[in-house]
Structures are given as C-alpha cells and as structure tokens.
Amino acid sequence: MSPEVALNRISPELRPLLCSVVRNGRVGLDSTNCLRVTDLKTGCTSLTPGPCCDRFKLHIPYAGETLKWDIIFNAQYPELPPDFIFGEDAEFLPEPTELPHLVQWDAGNPECLLQLVKELIQQYHHYQCQRLRESSRLLFEYDSLLEDPNYGRNMEIYAGRKNSWTGEFSARFLLKLPVDFSNIPVYLLKDTALDPGEDVALLSVSFEDAEATQVFPKLYLSPSIEQGVVEYDAEGFTKLTLLLMWKDFCFLVHVDLPLYFPRDQPTLTFQSVYHFTNSGQLYSQVQKSYPYSPRWDGNEMAKRAKAYFKSFIPQFQEGAFANGKL
Amino acid sequence: MAEPTVRMSGIVLASLMFQHVNSDSDVEGLLLGESRFEEQVTISDSQADNIHIEEIYNIQKHIACHKLNQFYNSVGDVNVDAVNKILADNKQESVIGWYRQRRNTEQQMTFREKMVHEKLKSSLSNPHMIFVLLTPSKLTAPGSTHRMEYAAFTSRSRQFMNVPVLVNNLGLLEQLAYWKVSAACSAAGYNLTMKKHGSRFFSSNGLLREVNEVNKMNDSLQAELQKACGDVEESERLVETLQAEVSALRRRLSEKKQRGAGKGSLWSLCVRLSLTVILFVCFNRLYGAQREDLATVGNNFEIEDAPSGFKSPVWRHFGFPIYTNTTGEKWTDKTKTACKYCNIYRQHQQHAAAY
Numbered sequence: 001m002s003p004e005v006a007l008n009r010i011s012p013e014l015r016p017l018l019c020s021v022v023r024n025g026r027v028g029l030d031s032t033n034c035l036r037v038t039d040l041k042t043g044c045t046s047l048t049p050g051p052c053c054d055r056f057k058l059h060i061p062y063a064g065e066t067l068k069w070d071i072i073f074n075a076q077y078p079e080l081p082p083d084f085i086f087g088e089d090a091e092f093l094p095e096p097t098e099l100p101h102l103v104q105w106d107a108g109n110p111e112c113l114l115q116l117v118k119e120l121i122q123q124y125h126h127y128q129c130q131r132l133r134e135s136s137r138l139l140f141e142y143d144s145l146l147e148d149p150n151y152g153r154n155m156e157i158y159a160g161r162k163n164s165w166t167g168e169f170s171a172r173f174l175l176k177l178p179v180d181f182s183n184i185p186v187y188l189l190k191d192t193a194l195d196p197g198e199d200v201a202l203l204s205v206s207f208e209d210a211e212a213t214q215v216f217p218k219l220y221l222s223p224s225i226e227q228g229v230v231e232y233d234a235e236g237f238t239k240l241t242l243l244l245m246w247k248d249f250c251f252l253v254h255v256d257l258p259l260y261f262p263r264d265q266p267t268l269t270f271q272s273v274y275h276f277t278n279s280g281q282l283y284s285q286v287q288k289s290y291p292y293s294p295r296w297d298g299n300e301m302a303k304r305a306k307a308y309f310k311s312f313i314p315q316f317q318e319g320a321f322a323n324g325k326l
Numbered sequence: 327m328a329e330p331t332v333r334m335s336g337i338v339l340a341s342l343m344f345q346h347v348n349s350d351s352d353v354e355g356l357l358l359g360e361s362r363f364e365e366q367v368t369i370s371d372s373q374a375d376n377i378h379i380e381e382i383y384n385i386q387k388h389i390a391c392h393k394l395n396q397f398y399n400s401v402g403d404v405n406v407d408a409v410n411k412i413l414a415d416n417k418q419e420s421v422i423g424w425y426r427q428r429r430n431t432e433q434q435m436t437f438r439e440k441m442v443h444e445k446l447k448s449s450l451s452n453p454h455m456i457f458v459l460l461t462p463s464k465l466t467a468p469g470s471t472h473r474m475e476y477a478a479f480t481s482r483s484r485q486f487m488n489v490p491v492l493v494n495n496l497g498l499l500e501q502l503a504y505w506k507v508s509a510a511c512s513a514a515g516y517n518l519t520m521k522k523h524g525s526r527f528f529s530s531n532g533l534l535r536e537v538n539e540v541n542k543m544n545d546s547l548q549a550e551l552q553k554a555c556g557d558v559e560e561s562e563r564l565v566e567t568l569q570a571e572v573s574a575l576r577r578r579l580s581e582k583k584q585r586g587a588g589k590g591s592l593w594s595l596c597v598r599l600s601l602t603v604i605l606f607v608c609f610n611r612l613y614g615a616q617r618e619d620l621a622t623v624g625n626n627f628e629i630e631d632a633p634s635g636f637k638s639p640v641w642r643h644f645g646f647p648i649y650t651n652t653t654g655e656k657w658t659d660k661t662k663t664a665c666k667y668c669n670i671y672r673q674h675q676q677h678a679a680a681y
Contacts, residue, residue, distance in 0.1 A: 041429075042430060043428060043429045043430065043431075044351065045347075046469045048350055055430065070432060072428065072431060074352055075351070076351035077394050077395075080400075083438045083439070084436060084437045084438075085435075085436050091485075093440060093441075093484070096441065097401075099401070102401060103400065105400050
C-alpha cells in the first residue's frame with residue numbers, strides 16, 4: 001500500500017500522525033528502509049461514511065527482520081492514545097515509564113506516534129537482548145560488542161524462537177560499521193536527482209545455533225556506496241574492486257587483503273579501463289609498498305589510501321598512456 | 327493446578343454483542359458474577375485418587391462504560407473511584423473481570439489491556455480476574471455476513487493464557503459429568519419472590535414437594551415390578567415342566583413308530599417276493615411252450631388292458647395281446663398274457679421273475 005493510499009483511507013483526525021510515520025518514518029540502523037503501513041481497517045460500523053480507518057499494521061525493519069505491529073486508534077475518540085499488539089512477540093511487555101510519548105500522549109503533535117514507535121523499538125531491543133541470556137555463547141558475543149563504543153550504540157539484536165523440537169536457538173546481530181564516508185567522493189551516481197539516502201555500511205551476522213558453530217555474515221551497503229563498488233568478496237571479504245575517476249580518467253583499483261591482514265599489507269592493483277598491453281591484458285600496476293601501518297584503524301587506512309591515490313594516479317595515468325595501447 | 331473455565335448464559339453473551347453492534351466504536355466495561363473453586367476427585371483403575379481443581383467464573387451481568395478509557399489512563403493505571411462510579415449500586419466484590427469489544431482486530435490482548443488487567447487485579451485486590459475479548463469482523467467483502475469471535479483470558483505471574491468459554495444453553499452440552507449447579511442468582515427481586523412462594527413448592531427438608539410424592543410412587547412401582555417378576559418366574563417353571571413332559575411323550579411315540587414301521591416293511595417285502603415267484607412259475611407253465619409263438623409274433627402286437635373287474639395288482643403290469651392279421655383285422659387273444667414292458671418272450675420271463 002503506497003503512503004498516499006494509506007493517508008487517503010485513514011480517518012482525517014489521525015492523518016497527521018500517520019503522515020509523519022509514512023513520510024519520515026526511518027527508524028533503526030537500516031534507515032534505507034522506511035516504515036510501511038498495511039491492512040488499514042476501521043473500528044466503526046460499516047454504515048459509517050469513510051474515510052474512517054483507525055487501525056493498521058505497521059511494518060518495522062529491525063535487525064534484518066520485519067516486525068509487524070498492530071496499532072489501534074479509535075476514530076470516534078481520536079484524542080486517545082493508540083494501543084499495540086506486538087505480533088508474535090506476545091511476551092514483550094515494555095515498561096510504560098520508558099515510553100514518555102505514551103505517558104504524555106499529545107494527539108495534536110504529528111510526531112508523537114513516530115516518537116512513540118522509536119521508544120517502543122528501544123524497549124524491544126532491550127527485550128531481545130534479555131532473551132540472549134538463554135545462550136551463554138551469544139551473550140558473550142553481545143557483551144564483547146557492547147564494550148566497544150563503536151558498535152555498542154549501533155547494534156540491533158534479534159533472538160529467534162527456540163525450536164521446541166531440537167532446542168536450537170538462533171540469533172541475528174545487525175551492526176552499523178563505523179566508517180567515515182565523508183572523505184569518499186561520490187564518483188558515480190546513476191541518478192543524481194534521487195536522494196541516495198544516508199551512506200551506511202551494515203554487517204548482518206546470523207548465528208544458526210546457540211553455540212555459534214554456524215555463522216553467516218552478510219554485508220549491506222547503502223545504494224550510493226554500492227554504486228562505486230564493482231565487486232567484492234561477499235564471503236571472506238578479502239577482495240574489493242572499485243571503479244574510480246580522476247579528472248575524467250577512469251580506472252579500476254583492486255584491493256587484495258592478505259590472510260594475516262592487518263599485520264600484512266594489502267596489495268593495490270591499479271588498472272586502466274582504456275589501455276591494453278602488448279599481450280592484450282588491461283594495463284595495470286601493482287603497488288605493495290605504499291604508506292601503511294597495521295596499527296591504523298579502518299578510517300585512517302582509508303584516509304591514507306586516499307592521499308596515496310591522489311599522488312599516484314597522475315603517474316599511473318602517464319604510464320598507461322605511454323605503455324598501453326587504446 | 328486449577329483449570330479455569332468461564333461460563334455465561336446465552337442472554338448475557340447476546341446482550342454484550344448487542345451493545346457493541348449498536349456502538350460506532352470499541353466498547354468496554356466490567357463483568358459481574360461469581361467465581362468459585364471446585365475440587366473433583368476421580369477414581370480410576372490406574373489411579374486411586376486424582377484430585378482435579380476447577381476454577382469456574384460465572385458471568386451474570388455486565389456494566390458498560392459510557393466512554394473508552396474511563397477507568398484507566400494511557401499507561402493502564404486504574405482509577406478505583408472511576409470503577410466504583412461505574413459500578414453504582416453493585417458491590418465491588420461481585421466484579422470478576424472486565425471486557426472489551428473491538429472490531430477488525432486480532433484475538434490477542436493488546437499492550438494496554440494487559441497493563442489494565444494487572445492493575446485492576448491489584449486495585450480490586452482480586453488475583454482471580456478474567457478479561458473477555460470480542461472481536462467482530464466482516465466475513466464477506468460486501469458485508470453480508472459478519473463474524474463475532476469471543477475469547478477469555480486470565481493471567482498468572484504476568485503470563486496471559488486463553489481460558490475456554492462455555493455458554494449455558496437450555497441444557498449443558500457436557501455428557502460425562504453430573505449436572506453442576508449454576509451460581510445462585512443475586513438479584514434481590516428473585517430472592518424476595520422465592521421467599522414468598524417457596525413454601526408452596528418446597529417441603530421442610532428443602533426438596534420440592536413433588537419429589538417426595540414421586541419417591542413414594544417409585545416405591546410402589548418397584549413393589550409391583552417385584553410381584554410381576556415373581557409371577558413370571560412361576561409361569562416359566564411351569565412351562566419348563568410341561569416341556570419336559572412333552573419331550574418324554576415324543577420320545578415314546580417315536581420309539582413306537584420305529585418298532586411298527588420295521589415289521590410292516592419286512593412283511594410287505596415278503597409278500598411281493600412271494601407274488602413274484604408265483605407269477606414266474608405260472609407264466610413259465612402257461613407260456614413256456616409259447617415262447618416261439620411270442621417270438622414268432624415278435625413286436626407286432628398291441629396290449630389290451632385287463633377288464634376293470636380284475637383287481638389283482640399283477641394286471642398293472644400285464645395285459646392281453648392284440649394281434650393284427652394281414653388283412654388288418656385286430657383280435658384279442660385272452661388265452662395269453664403279455665408283459666407291458668417288453669415285447670418278446672425272453673424279456674417277458676425276466677420281468678415275471680422280477681415280479
């Protein structure tokens with residue numbers, strides 16, 4: 001259901017509340033996904049003339065899952081605060097004192113519902129973290145991440161249902177990777193008119209059992225970041241190829257991470273997209289001795305790499321023109 | 327552990343539904359009635375003593391709130407004064423729960439309903455309370471058929487569980503147990519009426535008067551039944567004796583028949599054999615020389631039956647030959663006899679020997 005359809009069907013008194021949810025409703029780490037509204041229904045009799053819908057399902061992206069919560073208003077009493085049914089999480093009972101926008105519900109504030117939903121998600125996160133206590137191994141993983149301020153505040157946990165047959169318990173961690181995208185220029189954007197959204201890199205790690213013997217990582221890049229990446233190793237994350245442009249000169253950079261990275265330095269291979277060698281291969285140069293230190297964090301490494309590129313690209317371009325054939 | 331059950335009459339359920347049907351929003355209110363615990367002891371072959379506790383909530387009445395959120399706030403805190411105002415003249419002790427009716431929603435308790443339920447239990451100091459939820463919805467798209475689902479919930483240690491709802495009809499649907507007395511009616515008017523007219527129907531021991539009369543009639547019936555049983559037994563014994571006599575008589579008769587039948591058959595056999603021998607000898611003497619005649623005549627003769635005055639059974643098998651001469655004239659030769667079964671002399675002698 002598109003936001004416009006939902007807004008047309010909702011009761012007029014409730015429309016402002018729903019408007020901020022469907023238009024500005026980006027919650028959680030995965031802000032590329034908006035909140036969605038479906039199953040609009042009414043608590044009025046069928047003789048009541050529309051639009052009079054006052055209850056709906058809200059789809060909330062969380063930790064790689066989609067929560068489906070029922071939100072119930074009353075069109076005849078629009079000033080009353082909404083009520084919630086938390087889908088399959090029947091045992092989730094948030095602490096009312098931690099929901100200030102419910103305690104002081106203000107039907108005249110269009111942002112009230114959105115803020116309340118965010119507070120509920122916070123409570124839901126605490127509830128899921130509590131459920132991790134069923135597995136000491138997963139709890140250990142969680143506590144380790146919590147100690148690191150880079151991850152502790154940017155984490156969503158979803159503890160799955162315990163399988164009543166096998167007793168297996170699974171969980172998913174969604175982490176926002178602390179990457180500074182401000183210095184990375186936007187080299188290629190398919191449609192500059194479209195808002196690509198916030199630049200974000202998310203790592204989703206699924207533990208299929210309580211002892212963490214089966215682990216499945218997955219990397220999510222926001223569309224604007226993904227545009228510049230040609231390909232990358234999605235399993236071991238040891239290889240990355242970028243398509244870059246410098247003064248109208250396009251080239252590929254292959255980054256190979258060795259087995260003992262960061263102890264060992266990654267290999268950078270620059271490759272022209274225009275020039276061929278005599279043997280018919282694309283003209284390329286491998287660089288292994290550029291400024292590098294294993295003690296640098298990820299952002300520092302990227303910053304230094306960017307500085308190196310700036311100094312190296314001009315001579316690479318000259319070499320490509322001199323030694324390569326178009 | 328006690329197993330809770332909610333019981334309400336069809337009238338109460340219908341009035342709840344009627345209230346919501348006539349409302350343009352969700353409705354809620356309080357439920358009045360009686361809750362009691364019953365201990366059932368079951369004895370079976372495998373277990374000598376099985377104690378089973380039933381927790382029964384009898385809903386007798388409901389009081390609707392004039393508007394929503396009348397006795398609680400946004401986080402479910404209950405206002406006891408508001409509850410008492412809603413109750414009016416009814417006692418707080420008679421509150422056994424509350425209800426809510428919401429259209430087109432899931433049959434699950436919401437967040438606030440759970441809060442309100444817990445707070446109501448502590449505010450009214452009643453750890454045993456129920457929440458009844460009715461969720462009407464459209465079954466068909468045009469709205470020609472609607473569905474009204476209902477369920478009851480109770481909570482234990484903040485865990486909410488579904489409780490079965492039984493609607494008392496004209497007769498209970500249970501077939502495995504004795505009739506359970508429903509909760510006494512608490513209406514004052516009812517009690518006054520029973521006090522005024524009770525003595526006409528009830529005897530001093532609390533039973534209906536007719537019950538004593540019926541018991542007496544039952545005793546008389548039992549006595550008559552026993553008498554009839556005695557008569558039947560007597561007649562059965564008589565029948566048994568007669569049957570024995572009849573069997574004895576039959577045995578004697580069959581024995582007699584067997585003896586008589588054996589002599590008769592042997593005697594008749596001897597008579598037949600004698601007759602056969604006599605006939606054989608006679609024919610041999612009479613017709614022995616005329617074998618050739620017969621042989622000469624051969625098969626060209628017919629046989630005329632003996633006159634009806636001849637009574638001997640032998641004439642069933644013999645007759646007089648009728649000859650036909652060359653001119654076609656027929657004449658009966660009564661000086662000879664011919665066998666009806668064969669046409670030549672030799673065979674005639676064999677048949678005569680057989681007879």
